[in-house]
Structure formats: structure tokens, C-alpha cells
Amino acid sequence: MAQRLLFERYKRAMFSVALRILNDNDHANDALQDAFVEVFRHLDSFRFQSTLGAWIKIIVVRQSLRKRQLEWRFETIDEERHDQAVEVPDTVTxxxxxxxxxxxxxxxxxxxxxxxxxxxxxxxxxxxxxxxxxxxxxxxxxxxxxxxxxxxxxx
Amino acid sequence: MDLGKAIKKLPEHEPRADLWERIDADLRADAVIDQALDDLPVLEPKADAWEQIAGKLEAEATSVQPLWARSLRWVAAAAVVLLMIGVWRVWQADSDEKVTIAYATETVEIEPESGPEPFAPAADQKAERFIREQCAQQTVVCQKPEVKELKYQLDELNTRKAGLAEQLALFGNDPVLVQAQIKIENERAEVTKELVRILTI
The missing domain is CATH 1.10.10.10 (Winged helix-like DNA-binding domain superfamily/Winged helix DNA-binding domain)
Incomplete structure (x- = not known):
């Protein structure tokens, strides 16, 4: 089944995006599910103006942002508190x-x-x-x- | 002494002694982060994710979406178009006359799969040309802080509108993009209306 193959090809990359945005496993799975339903519902409107992966990804991103629902709050760094030089090890994985x-x-x-x-x-x-x-x-x-x-x- | 000369004589100040070490440490840390970004793990969704999607697709295939939900965004689009026409009529009339603007909302039934219609680009251009022309003639009014602020807001909204248009062209009629476009158009209409109101007083 073509839809299943498409899902299998992109599911990990797309789930990674959703999980990193939502930081919650259940919400990320929900976003992935809703996004792929939307992808298959609108696949015939894909106009090849981007790669298929990029098109699917923007749908996943938007579903993830929609799932979040809360008002965005953007903190700012306290320069006084964090003004020390930091050494990051080269071995960061x-x-x-x-x-x-x-x-x-x-x-x-x-x-x-x-x-x-x-x-x-x-x-x-x-x-x-x-x-x-x-x-x-x-x-x-x-x-x-x-x-x-x-x-x-x-x- | 005039201000220009005084500014040239401003003293130089010494930054903290360890500033370069901090900059260097930040640059090295960023390089490590950039390298690790390429190695981020790929994460796995739930094992039954496909079954859930297939079930939902099957359920959707047998359900009917209410017509009002599909046409709601076109109602909003029609309202914006009518608002822009109202704004256009304000400056068409003589400024001494008392102008009453009537608003109405109409439902436009359009095939949902077709792309969103642009929001009265001609009226947009006329409104912006009017503001430019008025500001060229009434330079004092256009220096008012509230006019400057409104013009700044309009520029910002135009930039966001252009960004959205690019994304719509690239990714199609994503519902969130369309909603954002309607929101921006509503904000633009409000700002334009207020600018026209101030400039026609």
C-alpha cells in the first residue's frame, strides 16, 4: 500500500520533529497521526514546489504547534547571572x-x-x-x- | 562646543579583561553544538501509529464534514474584502463630508480545495498609495507619533504578509497558514482604516 510505504519512509524524521517541538511523547504521537491524515487527505494538492519531505514536515510542524495551544512565553537570559565563560567538551554526542x-x-x-x-x-x-x-x-x-x-x- | 565635536571626543572604555576568553569559549561551544546537531538521534513513534492513521482515514472516508465549517474562512475573507472596500470609499469622498461606512458579511461558497483568493489587492494598493500621497502632502501629520507607529505596524504586517504568501505558494493551503493570513489581513485593514481616518481629519 503506497500510503503505508510513505508513512514508513518519513515517520521517524517527522516524529523527531514533533517530539522536539512538543516535548511530550503522547502529544507528539497525536500530532504525527493528525499530520499524516492531513497529508493523505491533501496529497493530490501537492504541487511539487518543494520536496515531498519538506511538504510533509511543514504539516507536521503546524500540527505540532496547533497541539501546543498554550500562549507562547519567551524567557530572556539574565546576563548578570550567566556571565561566566563556559567550556563545552568536544565529545558532546x-x-x-x-x-x-x-x-x-x-x-x-x-x-x-x-x-x-x-x-x-x-x-x-x-x-x-x-x-x-x-x-x-x-x-x-x-x-x-x-x-x-x-x-x-x-x- | 557643538555636539558633533563633543561626540568625537567621547572617551573610549576598556572592556573586561576576560572578554576575549568568553567570546572564544562561546565560539568553540557553538562549533561543538553545530557538529552534534548532525548527530541528533532519530526518534521512533508508537508501534501502532500506522494502525491509528489508517483507522482515522477510514473513519473520515465515511463521515461528512458540515458545510458551515468548510466555508467559515471564506466568510472571514469576504468580510475583509468588504472592509477594504469601505476604507477605499472613505478617501474617495471629500474630507469635509461626514462619511458613514456600512459593513456587511456575506457567505461566499467556493470550492474549498481551490486556493485562497487574494484580499482585494487593488484596494490594498489604493489605500497604501493614498497614505503615501497624503504623507507627501501633509508632512506634519505624518510626523505625529501615532501615525509613525501605525505606519511601522503596517510595514511589519506587510513583511509578515509577504512571508506568509511565500509559504502558501510553497506548501499549499495549510489551514493554519490561511488562518494566519486572514488574521494579518484583518490587522492590516484595521491599521489602514485608522491611518486613513487620521489623514482625512
């Missing part, structure tokens, strides 16, 4: 970084995942989250600062 990403505050994590992991542009993320590009950029910067501190604790 993907798993360690994944755990560090999952520990970020919601707003910073979502923006970081969309920008740095999934490669969306700031103006695209700003439109998705209905925030300004400035907020988007500052949250990526904030997320990086928090990640440096969290990964430095691995030493």
Missing part, C-alpha cells in the same frame, strides 16, 4: 545535545529546533509562531546560551 534541547524552555526550544535543527528561516518561523523576527533571533541566541551552559555541566 547527539544524544547529549538532544537531552539538552529537550530541557530548554518551550519558546526557546521550539524556535531553536525550527531554526537550527529543521533549517527554517527566521521570517518563516516568525510567521508560524506569529512573533517578530527579532524575537525569533533572540530566542535562538538565548537557546544557544542555555545549551552551552547545560553541555558545560557534562564536564
Amino acid at each position: 547527539g544524544e547529549a545535545l538532544d537531552a539538552a534541547i529537550r530541557s530548554l524552555p518551550d519558546g526557546a526550544r521550539t524556535v531553536f529546533v525550527l531554526a537550527e535543527v529543521e533549517g527554517y528561516k527566521h521570517h518563516e518561523i516568525a510567521a508560524m509562531l506569529n512573533i517578530s523576527e527579532g524575537t525569533c533571533k533572540s530566542q535562538v541566541s538565548y537557546a544557544r546560551k542555555l545549551l552551552r551552559r547545560k553541555l558545560a555541566e557534562l564536564i
Whole structure:
């Protein structure tokens, strides 16, 4: 069955996106399910203006953001408290970084995942989250600062 | 002494001694993070995920979606179009006249699978041209903080509108994108209306 093959091909990559945005296994599974139902419902409207994977991914991202429902809250870093230089070990693994990403505050994590992991542009993320590009950029910067501190604790 | 000369004579200040070490440490940390980003693990959904999706697709195939839910966004789109026409009529009339704007909402039945219609681009352009022309003539009014703020808001909304249009072209009629587009158009209509109101006083 073609639909099943398509699902099998993309399910892991898409579930990873959903889980990193939602940070909740059940909600991420729900988002994946709803997204693929939408994909199959609208597959005939896919216009090949992007890759199929990119098209499916944007649907997964939007379903994930819709599942979240809460108002976005974006924290800002307290420069006075975190002004020490940090040393991050060269041996940081993907798993360690994944755990560090999952520990970020919601707003910073979502923006970081969309920008740095999934490669969306700031103006695209700003439109998705209905925030300004400035907020988007500052949250990526904030997320990086928090990640440096969290990964430095691995030493 | 004039201000320009005084500014050139402002003293230079020394940053903290360990600033370079901090910058260098941040750069090295970012390089490590960027490298680890390529090795992020791929995560596995629930084993029965496909069965759930197949069940939902089957259930949807036998259910009927209510017509009002499908046409709701077109109601909103029609309302925005009518609002823009109302705004356009305000500046068509002489500014001394008392103008009453009537609003009405109509349901437009359109095949849901077709793309969203642009929101009265001609009226948009006329409104923005009117604002530009008025600001060229009434420079004092356009220097008012509230006008500057509204123009800034309009620019910001235009930027967001352009971003959304790109995404709609790329990814099709995603419901969230369409909702966001309607929201932005509503905000643009409100800001434009307020600008026109101030400029025609």
C-alpha cells in the first residue's frame, strides 16, 4: 500500500520533529497521526514546489504547534547571572545535545529546533509562531546560551 | 562646543579583561553544538501509529464534514474584502463630508480545495498609495507619533504578509497558514482604516 510505504519512509524524521517541538511523547504521537491524515487527505494538492519531505514536515510542524495551544512565553537570559565563560567538551554526542534541547524552555526550544535543527528561516518561523523576527533571533541566541551552559555541566 | 565635536571626543572604555576568553569559549561551544546537531538521534513513534492513521482515514472516508465549517474562512475573507472596500470609499469622498461606512458579511461558497483568493489587492494598493500621497502632502501629520507607529505596524504586517504568501505558494493551503493570513489581513485593514481616518481629519 503506497500510503503505508510513505508513512514508513518519513515517520521517524517527522516524529523527531514533533517530539522536539512538543516535548511530550503522547502529544507528539497525536500530532504525527493528525499530520499524516492531513497529508493523505491533501496529497493530490501537492504541487511539487518543494520536496515531498519538506511538504510533509511543514504539516507536521503546524500540527505540532496547533497541539501546543498554550500562549507562547519567551524567557530572556539574565546576563548578570550567566556571565561566566563556559567550556563545552568536544565529545558532546547527539544524544547529549538532544537531552539538552529537550530541557530548554518551550519558546526557546521550539524556535531553536525550527531554526537550527529543521533549517527554517527566521521570517518563516516568525510567521508560524506569529512573533517578530527579532524575537525569533533572540530566542535562538538565548537557546544557544542555555545549551552551552547545560553541555558545560557534562564536564 | 557643538555636539558633533563633543561626540568625537567621547572617551573610549576598556572592556573586561576576560572578554576575549568568553567570546572564544562561546565560539568553540557553538562549533561543538553545530557538529552534534548532525548527530541528533532519530526518534521512533508508537508501534501502532500506522494502525491509528489508517483507522482515522477510514473513519473520515465515511463521515461528512458540515458545510458551515468548510466555508467559515471564506466568510472571514469576504468580510475583509468588504472592509477594504469601505476604507477605499472613505478617501474617495471629500474630507469635509461626514462619511458613514456600512459593513456587511456575506457567505461566499467556493470550492474549498481551490486556493485562497487574494484580499482585494487593488484596494490594498489604493489605500497604501493614498497614505503615501497624503504623507507627501501633509508632512506634519505624518510626523505625529501615532501615525509613525501605525505606519511601522503596517510595514511589519506587510513583511509578515509577504512571508506568509511565500509559504502558501510553497506548501499549499495549510489551514493554519490561511488562518494566519486572514488574521494579518484583518490587522492590516484595521491599521489602514485608522491611518486613513487620521489623514482625512
